[in-house]
Amino acid sequence: MGKRTPIYEEHVALGGRMVDFGGWDMPVQYPAGILAEHEAVRQRAGLFDVSHMGEVELRGERALAFADYLVTNDCQRLAMDQVLYTPMCYPDGGVVDDLLVYRLQDRVLLVINAANTDKDVAWIFERKEHFGPGVEVRDVSAETGQIAVQGPRAQEILQRLTSKDLQEIAFFHAAEDVDVAGRKALVSRTGYTGEDGFEVYVRAEDAVHVWREILRAGAQEGILPCGLGARDSLRFEACLPLYGHELDADHSPLEAGLKFFVKLQKPDFVGQAPLVKVQEEGGPARRLVGYRVLERGIARQGYPLQDEAGKTIGVTTSGMPSPTLGQSIGLGYVPAELAQPGTRIAVEVRGRAVPAEIVKIPFYRRSGK
Amino acid sequence: MSTPQDLRYTKDHEWLRADGSVGITQFAQDQLGDVVFVELPEVGRTLKQGEAFGVVESVKSVSDLYSPVSGKIAKVNQELVDHPELINQDPYGVGWIIALEGVDDAEAAGLLDATAYEAEQEGGH
Numbered sequence A: 001m002g003k004r005t006p007i008y009e010e011h012v013a014l015g016g017r018m019v020d021f022g023g024w025d026m027p028v029q030y031p032a033g034i035l036a037e038h039e040a041v042r043q044r045a046g047l048f049d050v051s052h053m054g055e056v057e058l059r060g061e062r063a064l065a066f067a068d069y070l071v072t073n074d075c076q077r078l079a080m081d082q083v084l085y086t087p088m089c090y091p092d093g094g095v096v097d098d099l100l101v102y103r104l105q106d107r108v109l110l111v112i113n114a115a116n117t118d119k120d121v122a123w124i125f126e127r128k129e130h131f132g133p134g135v136e137v138r139d140v141s142a143e144t145g146q147i148a149v150q151g152p153r154a155q156e157i158l159q160r161l162t163s164k165d166l167q168e169i170a171f172f173h174a175a176e177d178v179d180v181a182g183r184k185a186l187v188s189r190t191g192y193t194g195e196d197g198f199e200v201y202v203r204a205e206d207a208v209h210v211w212r213e214i215l216r217a218g219a220q221e222g223i224l225p226c227g228l229g230a231r232d233s234l235r236f237e238a239c240l241p242l243y244g245h246e247l248d249a250d251h252s253p254l255e256a257g258l259k260f261f262v263k264l265q266k267p268d269f270v271g272q273a274p275l276v277k278v279q280e281e282g283g284p285a286r287r288l289v290g291y292r293v294l295e296r297g298i299a300r301q302g303y304p305l306q307d308e309a310g311k312t313i314g315v316t317t318s319g320m321p322s323p324t325l326g327q328s329i330g331l332g333y334v335p336a337e338l339a340q341p342g343t344r345i346a347v348e349v350r351g352r353a354v355p356a357e358i359v360k361i362p363f364y365r366r367s368g369k
Numbered sequence B: 001m002s003t004p005q006d007l008r009y010t011k012d013h014e015w016l017r018a019d020g021s022v023g024i025t026q027f028a029q030d031q032l033g034d035v036v037f038v039e040l041p042e043v044g045r046t047l048k049q050g051e052a053f054g055v056v057e058s059v060k061s062v063s064d065l066y067s068p069v070s071g072k073i074a075k076v077n078q079e080l081v082d083h084p085e086l087i088n089q090d091p092y093g094v095g096w097i098i099a100l101e102g103v104d105d106a107e108a109a110g111l112l113d114a115t116a117y118e119a120e121q122e123g124g125h
Helices: A008-013 A032-041 A063-070 A114-131 A154-159 A204-217 A230-235 A274-279 B026-032 B104-107 B114-124
Strands: A018-021 A024-029 A046-049 A055-057 A085-090 A093-105 A107-112 A136-139 A146-150 A174-180 A183-188 A196-202 A284-295 A304-306 A312-322 A327-335 A344-349 A354-361 B015-017 B021-024 B035-039 B052-056 B062-066 B071-076 B098-101
Touching: A024 A032, A024 A230, A032 A046, A032 A230, A046 A204, A046 B098, A055 A063, A055 A114, A063 A107, A093 A183, A093 B026, A107 A114, A114 A136, A114 A312, A146 A154, A146 A204, A146 B021, A154 A196, A154 A204, A183 A204, A196 A204, A284 A344, A304 B015, A312 A344, A327 A344, A327 A354, B021 B026
Parallel strands: none
Antiparallel strands: A018 A024, A046 A146, A055 A107, A055 A136, A085 A093, A093 A107, A146 A196, A174 A183, A183 A196, A284 A327, A284 A354, A304 A312, A304 A344, A312 A327, A344 A354, B015 B021, B021 B098, B035 B052, B052 B062, B071 B098
C-alpha cells in the first residue's frame, strides 16, 4: 500500500481510480473520465488534490539567501508574498527538481514534486551544510494539505468561501491566513494547468473539509474533481515541464527551454559554472521542442525521434492526443539545429516512422494572456 | 453492466462471439478510460491464439490487443478509426474490433465462460 493524502477516502467515495504515483495512492481519474475532467478545467473549473506534493520551510535570517543559493531563479528579488517558479540544479547543471518558492512573512516555503520529496529534502539538508548557519530547514509535507482549484471559474467559486478579495491576489502571488470555508489557508494564484486558478494550502486535518466545500461551492458551475490523468494532459498542452519527463538529472534547465528561470548573473548558486559555460559557448547542443504528428499515430514518452533521413536524433519526453487541440502532439529533445518550428521530423511509433513537424510551444495558451 | 452469457472470454479481457467477432470487455474499456485511438490489423492476416493484432490507446495508456483464438481476420471495424469512443460506449456491440473466420473450435471451447471470467476479475481485484 502506498502513501495516502488526507483526502484519500474522498477519492475512493467519489469513484476515483486509484493508482500508484511516486509511492502515493492517487486518483488517475474519476468516473467522468480524463477528457471530461480536462474540458471542465479549460471551460469551467476542476479540483485537484495535490497534497502529495512536498513542502519545505526555510526559516532564519538567511532563509531567502539560502533559497537563492539552492535554485537558479532570482529569489532575492521576490517581494513579500510573491511566488516564483524555478529549477534546482546539481553542481553539474542537471536538474534535481523544479519547484515553487514562496517568500512569506516569517519563512520561505518551497513546494516540491511528490516523487522527489525524499531526495530533495536530503539534498537541501546537504546543501545547507555547505551554505553555513543562519537557516533552519523543516520538511512540513506530512502536516500540509494542498488543493488546487483551476479554470476560468475558479476565482468565482473560491470567492464564495472566503471574505478575502481574491482579485487582490495577483498571478504568482499569495496571501497568508486567509479564511477558506472557516479554515486557515495560504492561497496563491498559481497552478499546473495553463488556466487561471489557485492553490490552497491548509493543515492536513482541514483538507477534507476544504475539498468538500469547494466541490459544493462549484456545483452550479459544473466543477469536477480531477485526477492525475487530467493534471498531466493539462500541463502537457500548456508545456509545463514534468520531472521525470522533460526534466531530470541528465538534462539542464537551459536544454529544457527554461532559460528565463535561470538567472546566470546572480551571485553564487548550485550549478552556476557549467550553465554559464554552456551559455557562453553558444547555448545547449540539444533542446526541448514541441511537435505535432502529421499522420495517424500517438506519440508517447520514450518514442524515438528521427530526422527526414531516418536517423535517430532524439526522444519523446511526453506525448498524447491533445484533448483541446484534437491532435497528437509531443515534447522531446532534438539537436539544436533541428529545433526550428517547421522542421520536418518523424516519430517512431511501434517501429513505424510517422511524419511530424516541429511547432512553436506552448501548444495551448489561454486567451487574454 | 453484466457480462454477456453468450460470449467467451480471455484473462486479457478480450471476448469472442460465436460469429467470430472479437472485442474487449466492459471491464477493460473501463480500466482504459476514454479510448482515443485504435490501430487495426489488415484483413486477411492469420492470427495465432494470443497473438497481438492491434492497439488501443487512451489519453494516458497504450494497450495491445490479443487474439483470443487462432483464425484469419475476415473483417475489421472501420468505424473505430473515426469513432474509437464506440469501444467505451458499447464494448460488446458496435465497439467490436475484428471478426475472425476459420476459428479453432477447440481453442474457443477452452476460453472462459461469463461466470468464470467474472470470477477471474474478482480474484484479481
